[in-house]
Amino acid sequence: MKFRGLMMIAGLLWSGTASAADAGQALAQRNVCLACHQVDAKRVGPSFRDIALRYSGNEAAAEYLARTIRDGSRGLWGAIPMPAQRHVDPATALQLAEWIMTLAPQAKRGDGSGAADSALEEDIEAGKDTRDAGHASPTDGAKS
Numbered sequence: 590m591k592f593r594g595l596m597m598i599a600g601l602l603w604s605g606t607a608s609a610a611d612a613g614q615a616l617a618q619r620n621v622c623l624a625c626h627q628v629d630a631k632r633v634g635p636s637f638r639d640i641a642l643r644y645s646g647n648e649a650a651a652e653y654l655a656r657t658i659r660d661g662s663r664g665l666w667g668a669i670p671m672p673a674q675r676h677v678d679p680a681t682a683l684q685l686a687e688w689i690m691t692l693a694p695q696a697k698r699g700d701g702s703g704a705a706d707s708a709l710e711e712d713i714e715a716g717k718d719t720r721d722a723g724h725a726s727p728t729d730g731a732k733s
């Protein structure tokens with residue numbers, strides 16, 4: 590299983606998505622995301638692949654993450670908050686979010702927690718400004 594998973598990831602990296610992956614990586618580099626994030630390893634912040642896995646299966650994820658990139662995030666992954674990335678314009682934030690979401694292995698898509706997914710969608714639909722609350726809501730319920 591482990592080996593198959595690795596082969597799938599390798600396949601994703603080396604197949605047609607390679608240039609898109611490079612572009613995403615370059616964009617993350619340019620916007621200084623890589624000072625705190627890596628694709629596959631936790632650094633100051635969670636790895637981009639862990640983020641993709643957490644929100645995989647949620648169609649609104651890219652939109653939600655684009656907002657958290659610009660607004661910052663706290664309390665979802667650990668003690669260290671992510672400062673708001675206001676130097677990133679909304680279109681670029683969406684591109685980054687969409688790239689991050691491509692990092693989840695396809696097989697994992699759709700088997701995220703349904704409860705977390707619908708809570709997240711409700712937040713987005715309600716247009717809730719989660720900045721002040723540190724938007725602790727999307728997945729907290731599912732975790733406890």
Ligand code: HEC
Nearest residue numbers: 620622625634657662663664665666667669670671674685
């Ligand atoms: C100063 C360090 C730092 C920088 C720079 C940074 N991040 Fe983060 N990021 C973090 C930390 C820490 C977290 C976890 C926050 C939490 O626990 O809620 C995080 C979380 C995230 C999340 C998950 C948010 C969620 O709602 O689950 C995304 C997506 C993300 N970062 C993307 C980016 C992108 C894209 C950039 C570049 C524009 C970036 N980050 C720059 C530290 C950083």
